[in-house]
Amino acid sequence: MSIGVWQLLIVLAIVVLIFGVGKLPKAASDVAQGIKAFKRNMKDDDEVDQPVAPAHPPAKAPELIAAEKVAAERDRGPV
Structure with missing residues (x-):
């Protein structure tokens, strides 16, 4: 089932009767906006969905830094 020319003309006539000829350009402009x-x-939502790398890596906790130092000294062995 397809929409024919006559159906489109009837719909257009009803729209003109409801809104008037003067309001049609404004209505079309509003629809376009x-x-x-x-x-x-x-488009903004698509950009938000993509992960963004942080500008600066997160700071390490002092406990983690101390644990890394102990592990490095242990792996190095006795001097």
């Missing part, structure tokens, strides 16, 4: 905003937000 809504579509642009939707696309922009979808």
Whole structure:
């Protein structure tokens, strides 16, 4: 089932009767702005989903640094 020319003309006539000829350009502009905003937000969501590497690695806790030093000294063996 496809929409024919007559069905489109009837829908257009109903839209003109409801909104009037003067409001159609503004309504079309509003719809276009809504579509642009939707696309922009979808693009922003795609960028958010991608993981971002941190600018600086997280600082190590002092306990972890001390444990690494002890492990390094143990692996080095006696002097």
